[in-house]
Amino acid sequence: MAKTKRGRALWSLPSRGRGTCPVCSRTRIKLLYPRAKSDGTAVKVCKRCIHAPQNRIDETAG
Template identity: 55%
Template sequence: MATTTRGKVLRSIEGRTRGQCPVCERTGIKLLYELTNKEGETMQVCKYCRPKKELKKRK
């Protein structure tokens, strides 16, 4: 995991990015990735629900 997604940086964010993922309904998980739905709204999701297109761009 990159150092920007752990440690001091997360402590400064409200709720420390922990919560319930709106896609898979997991609780107490880090919500670090943005997902845009069909209506154009962005929401924070966990790493298991992050967009697959984003992963292909990195490789």
């Protein structure tokens, strides 16, 4: 049986949750995972950058 609700929450996000990752600079990738910078601001990163070291997260411009 098909799962019609899977991924439905992405439709309400701008560009379906896709963009350019501020850590690895990949384009057209899903940015679904929030990471906190040292100054407290939140940055959304891709799946591959969830476990990136904190210094790479702090270097982002976004």
